[in-house]
Amino acid sequence: MPGRQVVAAIDFGTTYSGYAYAYYSEFRSDPLKIYAYTRWSNEANLQTIKTPTTILFNKDRNFDSFGYEAEMKYEKLSAEDTHTGWRYFRRFKMKLYENEKRLRKNLKLYDDQGNHMPAVEVFGAAIRYLKDHALMQIRHRASDFHDTDIDWVLTVPAIWEDGAKQFMTLAANTAGIPTDQLMLAYEPEAAAIYCQHLTLPSSMHNGTDYVETNPMSKFLIVDLGGGTVDIAAYEMQDKGFISSLSSPSGGPWGGTVVDQEFRSFLESLFGKIVLDDMCTLHSLEMDHAIEATKRAMAKSKEDVMFKPPPVFDGINSMADVRTIRDRIVIGNNVFTKMFTTPIEKITDHVTTLLKDPILQGVKTILLVGGFAESDIIQNAMKDKFSHRYNVIIPEEAGLAILKGAVIYGQNPCVVVTRRLAFSYGISIDVPFDDTTHPVERRFIRNGKEMCENVFDVFVKKGDVVTPGVITVQRELKVPHIGATDIRVDVYKSGEDCIPTFITQCKKVGELFFALQAPSTTEQVLIKVQMSFGGTRVLVGAQEVNQPWNCVTAEFDWLM
Structure with a gap:
């Protein structure tokens, strides 16, 4: 943005998180000159490209540590039996997806001890840690760098509802990132933007020399994350711009599903009591053993050894599973079955x-995200689709979203159009029509027959919308003379056929207007302008008769 020097992106994932940044001055000559911090270290001093999305607060609810540091600190506290009262949260991003139907600003998160904290504080502290870590790295290059010199990009799943996106914005504000320095980037869009800058050799797919990046070529992005899978189709435009072909879709089919299947397998192997003891007494060791086994199996067709914590003295009999001293040998076919649910x-x-x-006309399927690095997932997708499509896994698939978010932050206009996943509107009363309106919705107002709770559609599911362009305009009256504000309920529907009444829709938020100079003689008429093309819905308003009077307008999806 004008006057700023750097754009930095935070990829806040369910299982792992990280950041990257780039300088505006270098973008034109080399869009891929992106500095991703990839030197996170665990207790074995093994470096990874991201750090676990794990956070620890002390007994006074003050932030203590994040990522590997939080894991090691809490493991030490647990071993010394001094962890009681500390608050340890992991993989908490999925709570926004799981609670999307009732997401509120006051959402609470609970740890394994039953302690709770406001979710916005937990998310905010995690974002603040990543933000401060990024600033420290940036200042190594330019010591006179200021917080106001940076634009921030925060990645979010495209399938998230508006409330979850507003929640992440609030959390970023809590972390010290002002709204005017913050952009949200849809994860599959970011991956699409990144991949169009790559030259992908034939060894990465099945035959053609390069991915088509010429105008009008179409491709499908399958973003395989730890928690959710985000899928969207795009079409290349001139000069590297992209347009959405489909509304984003997907579900909770990420890598954590395999973790759950693995734990169910271990419960069958050891019994619930022994497994609970392992998870309680050796939580971090168990997590790392499971992750190491997953990675080993994902890269091999051979049997894999699993080394559990030293509290088991035997296992239940199970086909293709045996013990060798202190290790358990798991047959490849047993482990592969754990991927069945997400693959299907x-x-x-x-x-x-x-x-x-x-x-x-779609010819290419691009697999990105951390879960896309699994050979089991890659082979399943190729077996299913490679007879008709180029199935491509770019190098550094786990960083595609992060680096794409940096490029998006440099030029948000690269996304020309998006396609809406829902219809949005409000409730209005209209003159009663006995040929279309049910009699139970009829009422009398000022001597006229009216029909209540009709769904007045702002935008329709499947509409193609342009970022930054006014999508819809409406004129609304304040409820009475002297009123200082208006609150209008907002509804949405995911049905292809637009509902007639709001009872067939879901209430998702409020449209709020505050008048600086309310009239004492008439009901003020307000002109409302809304843009649904961005990653956040924008609204502006002004008085029709006195446009110089200030009217504050905003959507609230977290009532």
Whole structure:
């Protein structure tokens, strides 16, 4: 943005998080000159490209540590039996998806001890840690660098609802990132933006020399994260711009599903009591053993050894599972079955999407995200789709979203259009029509028959919208003379056929207007302008008759 020097992106994931940054001055000559911090170290001093999304607060609810440091600190406290009262949260991003139907500003998160904290404080502290870590790295290059010199980009799943996006904005504000320095980037969009800058050799897919990046070529992004899978289709435009072909879709089919299957397998192997003891007494060791086994199996077709914590004295008999001293040998076929659920969910969903006429002409399927680095997932997708499509896994698939978010922050206009996943509107009363309106919705106002609770549609599901462009305009009256504000309930529907009444929709928020100079003689008429094309819905308003009077307008999705 004008006057700023750097754009930095935070990829806040369910299982792992990280950041990257770039300088505006270098972007034109080399859009891929991106500095991603990839030197996170665990207790074994092994470096990873991201750090676990794990955070620890002390007994006074003050921030203590994040990532590997939080894991090691809490493990030490647990070993010394001094952890009681500390608050340890991991993989908490999924709580926004799980609670999206009832997400509120006062959402609380609970740790394994039953302690709770306001979710916005937990998310805010995590973002603040990553923000401060990034600033420290940036200042190593330019010591006179100021907080106001930077634009921040925060990645979010495209399938998230508006409330979750507003929540992340509030958390970023809590972390010290002002709204005017913050952009949200949809994860599959960021990946699409990054991949169009790559030259992908034929060894990465199945035959063609390069991915088509010429105008009008179409491709599908499958973002395989730890918690959710985000899928969207795009079309290349001139000069590297992209347009959305489909509304984003997906579900909770990420890598943590395999973790859950693995734990169920271990429960069958050891019994619930022994497994609970392992998870309680050796939580970090168990997590790392599971992760190491997953990674080893994902890169091999051979049996894999799992070394559990030293509290088991035997296992239940199970086919293709045996012990060698203090290790358990798991047959490849046993472990592969743990991927069955996410593979079926993902491949079935992609198959359904590709039947949509609007996606005819798609030739490429790009797999990105940390879960995309699993050979088991890659092979399943290739087995299912490579006979008709180029199935591509770019190098550093786990960093594609992060680096793409940096590029997006440099030029948000690269996304030309988006396609809406929902219809949005408000409730209005209209003159009663006995040929279309049910009699139970009829009422009398000022001697006229009216019909109540009609869904007045602002935008429709599937509409193509342009970021930064006014999508819809409305004129609304304040409820009475002298009123200082208006609150209008906002509803949405995911149905292809637009509902007639709001009772067939879901209330998702409020449209709020505050008048600086309310009239004492008439009901003020307000002109409202809304833009649904960005990653956040924007609204502006002014008085029709006295446009110089200030009117504050905003959407609130977290009532």
